Amino acid sequence: MRTTQLQRVDLNLLVALAALLEERHVSRAADRIGLSQPATSRALQRLRHVLDDELLVRTRDGYQLTPRAERVQRELATVLPRLEILFGGEHFDPGTATDRFRLMATDYMTSVLGPGLLRRVFRAAPGVSMTFNAWHDGVFEDVSHGLVDLTFAAVAVDPSLHSELLFEERFVCLMAADNPLADRDALTLEEFVGAAHAVVDVLRGEQSAVDRRLTELGTHRNAVLSVPYHTAAVLAVPETLLVATIPSRLASTLDDPGLRVVAAPEEVEAMPYLMSWHPRLDDDPAQRWLRDLVRVVANET
Numbered sequence: 001m002r003t004t005q006l007q008r009v010d011l012n013l014l015v016a017l018a019a020l021l022e023e024r025h026v027s028r029a030a031d032r033i034g035l036s037q038p039a040t041s042r043a044l045q046r047l048r049h050v051l052d053d054e055l056l057v058r059t060r061d062g063y064q065l066t067p068r069a070e071r072v073q074r075e076l077a078t079v080l081p082r083l084e085i086l087f088g089g090e091h092f093d094p095g096t097a098t099d100r101f102r103l104m105a106t107d108y109m110t111s112v113l114g115p116g117l118l119r120r121v122f123r124a125a126p127g128v129s130m131t132f133n134a135w136h137d138g139v140f141e142d143v144s145h146g147l148v149d150l151t152f153a154a155v156a157v158d159p160s161l162h163s164e165l166l167f168e169e170r171f172v173c174l175m176a177a178d179n180p181l182a183d184r185d186a187l188t189l190e191e192f193v194g195a196a197h198a199v200v201d202v203l204r205g206e207q208s209a210v211d212r213r214l215t216e217l218g219t220h221r222n223a224v225l226s227v228p229y230h231t232a233a234v235l236a237v238p239e240t241l242l243v244a245t246i247p248s249r250l251a252s253t254l255d256d257p258g259l260r261v262v263a264a265p266e267e268v269e270a271m272p273y274l275m276s277w278h279p280r281l282d283d284d285p286a287q288r289w290l291r292d293l294v295r296v297v298a299n300e301t
Contacts, residue, residue, distance in 0.1 A: 016043040018080055021073045022147055024056060024063045077146020078280045092285030094125035099286045101130045102149045104139050106202050108230045109152040112249055116297040135202055143278050149287060154209060154271045163276040166298040171210065171264040172251045174237050174244040186263035195243040198225040198233045209271045210245055217267060249301060
């Protein structure tokens, strides 16, 4: 955009533009940025004029972004954090902050990190807000587009993002107390692959770390049930012959005399759990503060 065009643009329009492109709904965007719906509609019309593009077009499935809007959204994800630093300075004061932190995690990582992280964040920064969203196939695209600040999971991270190891975790096998395998200290690989498994399919069909390892070993497990959440796998086990392979930290929170925890085969290796973010957030004071808290919580789990 040339200087002559910049002179026509109120920077507040960029905030409205980011909200409109993310929410894809005028009323929701208005609520998010604290404007009335008519004012937000007028902002959209001004943006359409300045950018010479419809930006949002109505379809049978609601409003969708135009190709130009998708490109603009990617640029805004880089520009807006830099403008926040430029006009807000480098200092972050948790006591007066009103930032909105957007996190993406599996249900397991939400349960492991969530309680400790929330206590620390809201104790120090009562004015901020946090959103934990469920993991999905397009997570790293959302990070690149500026829709997500941090992700937590045990999956391969897009190489364009920065990532950091939070911890490694062994797997254990959860089963009913009357399962014939329940008296073992650990399952052999043969016993493991021969059991009936309740599989946690976070990535919707893509192989999990356990299954990738089994493929390397030239075998596979007998998956008779597939569920999207670790908690669902746990609830499926009682009074069945199902085996749920879950992280050991999750198993340590269970207190059910009808369940038994048996070590997974030694061939099933520990899994690394990673925190990832976009490089543009490296120097953002609020994001650095949040990442530091995550590290503290991860070290205590």
